[in-house]
Amino acid sequence: MTSFIKCLGSMLLLIVQTPCEAWTLRHMIEPTDSFISLQTQGLCYSIMASKDAPRCLPWANQVIESGSISVLALAKANEEGLKIYQRARDRDINPQFLDRIFRVDNFQDTSGFMEARALYRNFFLSISPIHFVAGFRLNNPSLPEVHFVEQRQAMIQTGATWLLDWSELAHYGQFLIAPLAYHYDRQSSFGDYDLLESATTPYRELVSFTHSSGYNFDLAVGWSSKVAYIPSLTLQSFRILPDEECQGCKKPQLDIDSINQSRSQISLSWAVDHAVGQSIFGFVLKFDGIWIDFVAEQAAFSYIYKLSKLESFLAVSELQRSFGFLLDAGPYQLGIQYSNEQQDVALHAKRINHSYVFTSLVL
Amino acid sequence: MKIKKQRYSAAFNWAILLLVGTFLFSCKHSSSKISRIDEAQQLLNEREYDKAIQILEVESKNDSTGQATLLLASAYAGSARINLIDSYDFFFGFLFDKPGSTHREVRRPPANSQTDRLLFLSQLLQAFLMNMATDSKLFLTIPKLDTGNRSRLVEAILVIDQVKKGQDYYIRSRQYLLFLNLMQFGNYFKDLFPKVDFAQDLTAVDLICGLEPSIFLQSFEKALQSFAAALSALDEVREEKNLKTQVRIEELKDITQSIQSQFQSRKLSYADSTFILKTVQQGYCP
Secondary structure (H helix, E strand, O other), X not given: OHHHHHHHHHHHHOOOOOOOOOEEOOOOOOOOOOHHHHHOOOOOOEEEOOOOOOEEEOOOOOXXXXXXXXXXXXXXXXXXXXXXXXXXXXXXXXXXXXHHHHHOOOEEEEEEEEEXXXXXXXXXXXXXXXXXXXXXXXXXXXXXXXXXEEEEEEEEEEEEOEEEOOHHHOOOEEEEEEEEEEEEEEEEEEEEEEHHHHHHOOHHHHEEEEEEEEEEEEEEEEEEEOOOOOOEEEEEEEOOOOOOOOOOOOOOOEEOHHHOOOEEEEEEEEEEEOOOOEEEEEEEEEEEOOOOEEOHHHOEEEEEEEEOOEEEEEEEEOOEEEEEEEEEOOOEEEEEEXXXXXXXXXXXXXXXXXXXXXXXXXX | OHHHHHHHHHHHHHHHHHHXXXXXXXXXXXXXXXXXXXXXXXXXXXXXXXXHHHHHHHHHHHOOOOHHHHHHHHHHHHHOOOOHHHXXXXXXXXXXXXXXXXXXXXXXXXXXXXXXXXXXXXXXXXXXXXXXXXXXXXXXXXXXXXXXXXXXXXXXXXXXXXXXXXXXXXXXXXXXXXXXXXXXXXXXXXXXXXXXXXXXXXXXXXXXXXXXXXXXXXXXHHHHHHHHHHHHHHHHHXXXXXXXXXXXXXXXXXXXXXXXXXXXXXXXXXXXXXXXXXXHHOOOOO
């Protein structure tokens, strides 16, 4: 409760983030993300259908009686980035094209993953051969600077979601506990150089490469409400073991470290049954570290409307506004999200439109 | 039942409070701050060079790393229509692309003989032009600057020279100094041949025959100074990065130093330059 009051206090004070030399890349798809978590900016990771009301669950694994195996892919589609890549590949470069790149499209990013997932009752096991994050920025047509960063990792995750009845409160809802553990093998590279350096320095010296592997844990606890108008509450901690920071190492100008660092969030959601369809709405408040720094600009409101096999989503925060749809046709799911995003102002001043695509097939 | 209703209304109160709070946030502009350097970089991307210069002139006064100074120099260069994308082929090709030598034997002059000194200068000039002729096509990519843009280029060179050894951006600044001096040299060099079309595949003979005494006297020394400054910056970059440039860059360095020392020992008159050019052109030009 204390930290919740702190959050509200921070909201009212409109704390201004101190400027940082590196440009923080935002809106990356995390390895524990699901299409629903992207659509709701973290309010729900999956939705459990029940006879009372639909309920948000903290991780992508549903709780189902029978087992299933599925493959899925989630990616941040970048049409402009692909166009630039194609033109560069075809050497279709003219002054107008370069002018536009520096003026409008000088920053691009993408992220996503592929995964095979096995579910059985409360448990799940997933293998993700690739989770990737990449971004680049070009600066200064007079003396062009290139800044890029990319990270690839393979992961094995396992977890469980338990919904526990408490005799006196069983009518109203259930307590929830959901741990998640994973092992990762991560490779990353980055470069910050100008075109003159690229002429005078070997590529291996221009670009820094790192390789690491390890394990980490996530944990979610909370209250899952069965009654409309009584909210569900979830407290989630991501990457509980702190990521080892390399002291004295060169850091990339484009900072993607937030995807490897600890963070936590609190979400509050309500489920409502309508005459036609059902709704879930709620708020999510996010913190850097394990309940350390409240990040006001990531506080989000989300709304889900579910009608039979179609779910529609709306989510709003200071840095991102999005809407999208998910068609859940049993053996397969298809989803698309349109998003209007704000990156770190120092990285890219204008808001950018992006789309996220998702597909899943239950085998 | 009454208790339940009270619970519902309490939950709704929370919901409304949070809803209003979140929408307030959604309407607020981003809270991230942008530094003056970031602002200047954005202006450079939009080719608003004059506005960028205004910011960077202030920032470069307390510039511990050299970044603001490097950006300021690039802003001056950009405002002079110089950019590395257009001239990258020249920069890379001139320094690295064609390994090989155009070595020519140059006879040393006997001491105290003015005529022999001028003859020696003629030989040096001939060797210099023959070396340059191999890259005549590369000079085509250098934009020909008008007087205003040339003074901006000079400003860029003066600014970049202010980055001091030990600052983070020192080696980057030396590379840029090398590039800008080559741009300046390219312009002065092109000036030497007012009737030569650099779009053609030129030979050393075309360059030798394109020289005119009055223009030679005016521009050659300036061209040489820029070239020497470029080579001096190149030396530092080579040492730092263990670079291997073309063999003939070394030859050009020797020739340039010899010509400069000759120029320093006695200022050339119009008659001297006419004599030198006549000697150089003898046997080549009609």
